[in-house]
Amino acid sequence: MSIIDKAIKANHNYAKNYDPVLGERPAPKLAVVTCMDPRLSDLPGILGLPHADLDVIRTGGPAVTEDVLGELVVSTRVLGTKEILLLNHTGCGFTTFSDEELNAKLSASTGDSSPAPMRFFSYKDPEENTREQIKKVRSHPWIAKDVPVRGLIFDVETGQLREVHPTGQHATA
Numbered sequence: 388m389s390i391i392d393k394a395i396k397a398n399h400n401y402a403k404n405y406d407p408v409l410g411e412r413p414a415p416k417l418a419v420v421t422c423m424d425p426r427l428s429d430l431p432g433i434l435g436l437p438h439a440d441l442d443v444i445r446t447g448g449p450a451v452t453e454d455v456l457g458e459l460v461v462s463t464r465v466l467g468t469k470e471i472l473l474l475n476h477t478g479c480g481f482t483t484f485s486d487e488e489l490n491a492k493l494s495a496s497t498g499d500s501s502p503a504p505m506r507f508f509s510y511k512d513p514e515e516n517t518r519e520q521i522k523k524v525r526s527h528p529w530i531a532k533d534v535p536v537r538g539l540i541f542d543v544e545t546g547q548l549r550e551v552h553p554t555g556q557h558a559t560a
């Protein structure tokens with residue numbers, strides 16, 4: 388049985404005890420941009436906030452793409468989130484290759500280079516990545532200046548968060 392088939396089967400039980408209140412219009416308070424890495428999935432645990440408060444946008448890295456900026460505009464302007472958290476992490480898979488390397492590798496292994504060059508948004512340093520993200524989000528004219536934009540790095544070995552200062556220094560959160 389495929390994993391998705393298992394999930395569909397398990398959903399029958401989930402739906403039996405489903406609380407219809409959960410289907411009401413959401414009112415999240417915090418927009419979180421974080422990596423697709425499963426180690427970042429327990430956000431209520433990592434951040435001590437309930438699922439319902441979190442509007443979660445996930446990409447590899449995470450990368451703050453044009454799409455992500457659009458989602459942050461909707462999150463703050465339409466859904467009403469009050470703060471933006473850019474949640475990076477140590478040990479990210481996107482630091483293990485460069486876009487150029489992965490394009491070359493996939494072109495060779497599949498024998499088809501027609502999608503190249505794809506943007507994978509690989510990066511080397513999570514702090515630098517976070518600072519660039521803060522700059523990108525902060526400079527968007529449709530993200531209100533009174534919405535705080537902060538960057539944290541989650542250490543996958545200790546479970547601790549540390550804050551990245553936009554200008555270079557960082558402090559323990």
Ligand SMILES: [Zn+2]
Pocket residue numbers: 422423424447448449476478479480481
């Ligand atoms: Zn990652």
